[in-house]
Amino acid sequence: MTFQSPKGTRDFFPQNLAALHHIESAWRNASVNAGFDEIEGPTFEHLDLYTVKSGDGIVSELFSFTRAGGDVDYALRPEFTPTLARMAAAKGRSLTLPTKWFGIPSHFRAERPQRGRLREFKQWNVDLLGVDKPSADAEVIATAIHALANLGLSHDDIVVRISHRDVVVKMLQENGVPEDKLPIALTLLDKREKMAPDVFAKKLTENDLEPACFEQFDGDTVIDHEELTSLQDELNAWGISDWCTFDFNIVRGLAYYTGIVFEIHERSGAERAIAGGGRYDKLIEMFGGPSMPAVGFGMGDVVLSLVLKDKKLLGDGSEFLPKPDVFVISAGGDADAHLAPTIAMLRNAGLHARMTYRATRNVGKLLTEAAKTDTRFTLILGEELTRGTVVIKDMNSGEQTEVALSDIVSHITA
């Protein structure tokens, strides 16, 4: 009998998890340095939390379940914002504003797995609650960029495409899209890049929309919008305008956003969006919390890993595996009795210390085994023990030093 991991999920062997942790560290460092506090919620929520905003239509995209013998419906969380909003609402008036929260939870979507989209993935969520200013928008975008820069990406690799719901609506209206057609026009605009041009044209015809209404979105657009002008000033002040462009093809989900929206893409258009976000000033209230402005984004690990691998900024992850500080060898005989106590002493001192599990006491063979672990030092327990010393070999320089038992830790940590 053999088993496999569920479709669309991943087994993280040590090198795979080291690669994920490398990304998570960049996310966490950028967040903490920007003064965001980390939060986490349950892996599953009441199903209602998701249907209240998105309607029952979302259920087919969720993994939902009921406890055997129970009568409450749950769902694995497909995104973090409802949990964040619920947590902010739970704090109510005791929530000090601004609140800057981030999280790196797992998310689950019951869709068909494809390149860049899995059924389980990690997502970095960053949210700034309580500030209704372009400076907050800019700080959130700067935090995303900071993490990407720490992973080795530059503005030659990456573009933040910034749009604004009001501007897009106004452009559609000015181009003659009638009020009742705005929702479908926005939805089609949002999906246009993922469609073949003839499919898009067909969709327009089906919905009685004129192709001319959408032509303006293809070229450069003159920005005449106070909020975006302020945002441009802020992006300059934060030193990130090289990473950013205004692009009114960006729409994003209609149920959420109330102001600026943005997506982060690989600049040449390779892979799906790396991140998406924007301003959602009504959402906390929708989940029973106090009314408060908010801006944030989500960035998943799957597309980002693909982009990093495309750019040769991420290998198979083995480059990030922890390396031993010291590998301890016994030459056999009386020295064997010192093996476990020495290892225990080194580990208690906070060092990463390993040993062989093989029976051989051939020092040459054991030095080869030590070298394979990429250890910094190898400590050899041998006849020198009779005079209270051991031999420590620096594996980079090859230099061997005889060190008193009491000085082992200080020699290695020097």
Next chain:
Amino acid sequence: MTFQSPKGTRDFFPQNLAALHHIESAWRNASVNAGFDEIEGPTFEHLDLYTVKSGDGIVSELFSFTRAGGDVDYALRPEFTPTLARMAAAKGRSLTLPTKWFGIPSHFRAERPQRGRLREFKQWNVDLLGVDKPSADAEVIATAIHALANLGLSHDDIVVRISHRDVVVKMLQENGVPEDKLPIALTLLDKREKMAPDVFAKKLTENDLEPACFEQFDGDTVIDHEELTSLQDELNAWGISDWCTFDFNIVRGLAYYTGIVFEIHERSGAERAIAGGGRYDKLIEMFGGPSMPAVGFGMGDVVLSLVLKDKKLLGDGSEFLPKPDVFVISAGGDADAHLAPTIAMLRNAGLHARMTYRATRNVGKLLTEAAKTDTRFTLILGEELTRGTVVIKDMNSGEQTEVALSDIVSHITA
């Protein structure tokens, strides 16, 4: 409308998550220093993975589900060993032995929440595959103890109760328990500590078992078992015999273990078991992998947190929240234009830098705000900018220094 987290799950606000991360760091450091590599698997597995070993009876203890429109049964993982065994089996003969793996996954159990038992929790899993020696058992136990010691616990607080399946069976047989009654006798012995004495007595009568058969387990037992004698020598060599005791009341689940079994408890018996583990030499094979010996344990965060709080070794977690390196204040006017660039520069240099979101430019009020964040330094952007300098205040000493703009980072990191 208001929402709550599902019963038996937790919302981790920043201080709660900081407390969890404090525990996870101790787990991770002890594992890495002992040469274990971290792995992770899917949050849910095929339901079969759990029923193959434990039978359909386990389904009521699981959160199981099917994707809408799908025909495959899944379950949220209640424990990590089946995933670990599946991953080891997937590697097959390419798995280098010994393999030392640990993980800190979330687990889910659909049982009634109570003190120390939640429906979602984190569990540290440590497994050493491929070594069939008491030295491996001792190393695994030493790793558990190392993490507990790093959290501030001592052998006055904690006891590792070590047993061996063969010894327990032999004791029961010698006391006259017939072969066909051994499974129920082991199950009752395992549960005895959680039962009132009269309930235990009633269970014995119901199952035609003599109370006298169990009396030997109450007192000290003479150990006459080669493996345990070797283990005692190893525990001495690892310097952890003060933490350990042999205790043949420990049985643990029958489907798993083949040799030594152990539980870690608060010494006075407060709270449930902190950890449980043992040797499971048949399990990898059961999941389709090659036959290999294995020893490991699991330690959950819920009971451990209670023990740490009981011992005043863990507060509300706010003691572990990250503190800013520097809080940047603008005195207003022209200095405001320097705010975002200065913050960006500090964060790009890897520093944790914060600022106010308030409109006030009253330096006294802003210094008070800065002090509340426990920042190490406050940087004041003011009229000194005209000569290319800023004032940096050391918040511990109160000392104020005028520093050139180009020297800000080196002053703070010095």
